[in-house]
Amino acid sequence: MAIIEGRNPVIEAIKNDREIDKIMVANSAKEGSIKKIIGMAKEKNIIIQYVDRNKLDEISTSHSHQGVMAQVSEHKYHELDDLIASVKEKGEDPFFIILDEITDPHNLGTIIRTADAVGAHGVIIPKRRSVHITPTVVKASAGAIEYVPVCKVTNIVNTIKKLKEEGLWIAAADMDGEVFYKQNLTGALGLVIGSEGFGISRLVKENCDFTVKMPMIGNVTSLNASVAGGILLYEIFKQRSGLK
Known part of the structure; x- marks a missing residue:
């Protein structure tokens, strides 16, 4: 229990x-x-x-x-194949959030909460070197965990390759990328968000199709993973919804 x-x-x-x-x-x-x-x-x-x-x-x-x-009862993790099939049945463009070694439960919970708000079809986390669903994650999600499917996968790189075979473009949140609001973030899309301290791993980044960054002019050159994720996810929501 x-x-x-x-x-x-x-x-x-x-x-x-x-x-x-x-x-x-x-x-x-x-x-x-x-x-x-x-x-x-x-x-x-x-x-x-x-x-x-x-x-x-x-x-x-x-x-x-x-x-x-x-x-x-223990939280049920979803199978990626089932989620992909479910999105296809709805006739919608898939929208997945892929987390690369997020270890802070508050960040995971907050990202799940934002995922629900922007209509993402699921959150993907690795089985190793990542926080899983804990009471703190559930609390930080404010109940969104009941509505956002979470997939736990063995290998993030292989998962990205599978999603690309299914027609998704994979974007990596990285400071070496193009400014996020200048990118086309519509259609079938997966967004990779990296860990709090180390960002996205090299192999994962190499397997993404393109990178997006947030311009910053302050003295601190990085944002909390859930804050950065929230900004990017709302830009994706804006573009997918056709909002101005």
Whole structure:
């Protein structure tokens, strides 16, 4: 079993019919959205356990449980082939986010949250040297993890090659690239975002079709991975939507 922490993540888990063993609510937290959670849980016959807030503090790994936790089934990772087939059935241009060794759970959760906002079809992470879905990731995603498929793959380079065979163009977020808003980011696309400290690995970069960068004039020459990802993802959303 796994733990989901925080009000929005628990609400989205209930709405999405996630298999929930029980919901633990702090005795002192019965206002606002906690009432909503209790009501939703009762409607779906989910066990509610009232506990001392200190107990939640002891269990919490995100340190931001907001007085509620849900004990749920382990998160299900999706198969890339299934996602590709699903996008084809919808008749949409595929849009995937590929993360190269992102290790900060807050960055992964925030990227998943942004992926949901811009309509990405999935987030791809490597099995090794990467953070996986943890309670902190779920909390940082604010419940978006219930809607954005996450694929865990053995080899990012091989995955990029497979996506290219499926007709996707692969863009790498890298400071050696062309300014992002001057690039055509429409159509079937995969965006690679590199790790917080080292960026995109050489082999991964060599297998991308082109690179995009964000112009910066400040003294700090890099951005947090989730911040950089958010800027690029919204440019892709803008171009795919035909917005001015």
